[in-house]
Amino acid sequence: MIRTREHLLEWLETAAPYRFIRRAMFETGVEFLGGFREVPPYSTDPGWIIRGKAKFGTEWILAVVPNRTDPHKRKMFILSSVPWAFWCGGTHENKLYQGDHPEIYKELRDAETKK
Numbered sequence: 001m002i003r004t005r006e007h008l009l010e011w012l013e014t015a016a017p018y019r020f021i022r023r024a025m026f027e028t029g030v031e032f033l034g035g036f037r038e039v040p041p042y043s044t045d046p047g048w049i050i051r052g053k054a055k056f057g058t059e060w061i062l063a064v065v066p067n068r069t070d071p072h073k074r075k076m077f078i079l080s081s082v083p084w085a086f087w088c089g090g091t092h093e094n095k096l097y098q099g100d101h102p103e104i105y106k107e108l109r110d111a112e113t114k115k
Helices: 005-015 019-027 102-113
Strands: 030-036 047-053 059-066 074-079
Touching: 005 019, 005 030, 005 047, 005 059, 005 074, 019 047, 019 059, 030 102
Parallel strands: none
Antiparallel strands: 030 047, 047 059, 059 074
16 A cells, blocks of 8 residues: 555556656656546546656656555556646645645646636
């Protein structure tokens, strides 16, 4: 079961579905965006989103969604954009949900929900 940002990133080092994601974790670093109530269009379940850049500058966005029946299993999806309206880090004290820059993410969520 994932309990911290570090645990999630450690798990991704071996479980990420693509080599460019694993490579970015070591070479260019990643930004942990925190928890989301759902991850549209792929899942209405809650999950976490990580953003990074591939070696040649291409940005990727990876969603990790725990399996409801077995929390040790997870689904992963490559997203085309971040669903900021569903970011829930502002309601959690746990850094696993807040992400790396919660103040910025709160502004992005608020801007998205005002549309």
